[in-house]
Amino acid sequence: MARSYFIHTFGCQMNESDSQRMGEALARAGWRPSAAADAADLVLVNTCAIREKAEDKLFSALGRYRLLKARRGTRIGVAGCVAQQEKDNLLSRAPFVDFVLGPDHLEKVPELAESGGVETDFLDTEQYLFPQADPETSRGKATAFVTAMKGCDNVCSFCVVPYTRGREVSRPYAEIVREVASLVVVGVREVTLIGQNVNAYAGGCSFADLIRRVAAVPGVMRIRFTTSHPMDLSADLVRCFAEVVQLMPHFHLPVQHGADTVLERMRRKYTIAQYEERIASLPEHVALTSDIICGFPGETEDEHRQNLEFLRRTPYDNLFSFLYSPRPHTGAILKLREWGEVPRALGIRRLEEVQGLQMERTLRRHRQRIGSVVEVLVEEPGFGRSRENWTVHFDGDAGSGDLVRVRVDSATLVSLRGAQVETVDRAPRMALKRRLTVVSA
Ligand code: 5AD
Ligand code: SF4
Numbered sequence: 001m002a003r004s005y006f007i008h009t010f011g012c013q014m015n016e017s018d019s020q021r022m023g024e025a026l027a028r029a030g031w032r033p034s035a036a037a038d039a040a041d042l043v044l045v046n047t048c049a050i051r052e053k054a055e056d057k058l059f060s061a062l063g064r065y066r067l068l069k070a071r072r073g074t075r076i077g078v079a080g081c082v083a084q085q086e087k088d089n090l091l092s093r094a095p096f097v098d099f100v101l102g103p104d105h106l107e108k109v110p111e112l113a114e115s116g117g118v119e120t121d122f123l124d125t126e127q128y129l130f131p132q133a134d135p136e137t138s139r140g141k142a143t144a145f146v147t148a149m150k151g152c153d154n155v156c157s158f159c160v161v162p163y164t165r166g167r168e169v170s171r172p173y174a175e176i177v178r179e180v181a182s183l184v185v186v187g188v189r190e191v192t193l194i195g196q197n198v199n200a201y202a203g204g205c206s207f208a209d210l211i212r213r214v215a216a217v218p219g220v221m222r223i224r225f226t227t228s229h230p231m232d233l234s235a236d237l238v239r240c241f242a243e244v245v246q247l248m249p250h251f252h253l254p255v256q257h258g259a260d261t262v263l264e265r266m267r268r269k270y271t272i273a274q275y276e277e278r279i280a281s282l283p284e285h286v287a288l289t290s291d292i293i294c295g296f297p298g299e300t301e302d303e304h305r306q307n308l309e310f311l312r313r314t315p316y317d318n319l320f321s322f323l324y325s326p327r328p329h330t331g332a333i334l335k336l337r338e339w340g341e342v343p344r345a346l347g348i349r350r351l352e353e354v355q356g357l358q359m360e361r362t363l364r365r366h367r368q369r370i371g372s373v374v375e376v377l378v379e380e381p382g383f384g385r386s387r388e389n390w391t392v393h394f395d396g397d398a399g400s401g402d403l404v405r406v407r408v409d410s411a412t413l414v415s416l417r418g419a420q421v422e423t424v425d426r427a428p429r430m431a432l433k434r435r436l437t438v439v440s441a
Pocket of ligand 2: 010011012013014015048049050080081164165196
């Protein structure tokens with residue numbers, strides 16, 4: 001009988017997409033997916049290194065999988081950003097791990113699962129080939145991630161990603177367009193173009209042109225992208241929000257802090273005035289979201305006040321805020337002593353102030369939507385997302401891939417709830433039917 005694998009994924013959309021590619025590589029080598037870690041012959045943990053907490057999660061998961069190994073001889077692999085950051089050190093920290101692979105070696109997972117070992121070298125830009133998605137994995141799903149580029153050439157002083165994901169490499173646009181077309185054939189309606197710094201895309205055309213090319217694929221209903229650096233935002237990309245009907249009106253454009261002096265220490269390459277000028281150029285209907293870091297080294301009470309003032313005047317639709325976490329191989333960790341660490345309790349107090357401000361605003365905005373009608377692409381029965389990327393739960397008979405209108409009748413901090421009032425466009429049933437055949441075969 002075929003051996004089975006289970007992948008436990010932490011972190012961002014890039015990791016989710018990498019896990020899919022690794023699952024596909026294992027399937028090609030004769031492995032089959034297992035619904036639970038307890039029943040699998042191989043457990044692969046795809047890790048995130050962005051904050052210390054993410055790393056802690058890896059080690060507590062590994063603690064559990066170690067017991068499985070003792071009981072059933074399960075093989076254990078570690079992939080992703082912690083694998084890349086720790087390389088063979090991981091084997092001394094967790095000697096029961098059989099193999100370690102960095103994000104440049106997704107295709108090698110079946111080989112490493114047999115041989116064990118460590119594979120974490122970066123490939124030269126010219127050598128790197130993006131793994132091709134197997135569209136069958138997405139059959140019948142409404143949404144899919146499509147890799148546009150990988151890596152990051154910025155040097156933000158808090159961020160480990162340039163170390164774990166290497167230099168920017170863009171995927172040729174023809175490959176991306178082909179992948180999008182193959183996903184539409186199996187029923188995908190919405191694609192999210194992903195990359196650590198996706199708007200720095202340079203795979204033979206500009207990022208704005210890539211969006212236009214993807215929009216020209218027949219059957220693509222919605223396009224999103226993530227994540228972006230404010231300095232790589234072009235006027236042409238701004239125009240896309242107004243001109244490309246399939247491009248959804250949501251833009252995640254992390255600011256990280258509201259004080260110029262902190263932005264400078266973070267090496268973000270812009271001032272708040274420049275950031276504000278850029279967001280002012282966006283069409284009004286675009287829902288803007290952002291990330292904020294509190295307690296960055298040397299953050300003074302006055303800088304924190306500037307941060308709150310900036311947030312008060314900036315109408316973010318949603319905000320993700322984090323407590324600064326010192327990361328290895330970053331600029332800020334070298335300056336920690338010079339700039340001065342913000343005491344943890346103070347950092348948490350500031351974070352709570354930022355979160356309090358945003359929570360109140362998000363809840364108010366959500367409540368304002370009660371009574372309105374929003375367009376939802378259904379991802380699962382009773383659940384989907386609006387054009388602005390709001391999470392919507394609803395009562396109605398629509399199925400995955402249907403585009404419906406929902407009247408909002410209640411709201412919480414995290415989602416809207418309502419009733420389906422109209423079907424705008426049904427999912428092509430053929431795609432769904434074929435999926436059922438595959439499942440029962
Ligand atoms: N500490 C806290 N937050 C961080 N982020 C990135 N690195 C760190 C760090 N060292 C946040 C940034 C980024 C988001 C994905 O995670 O806000 O935009
Ligand atoms: Fe985490 Fe960043 Fe790696 Fe994604 S790219 S898994 S967010 S460290």
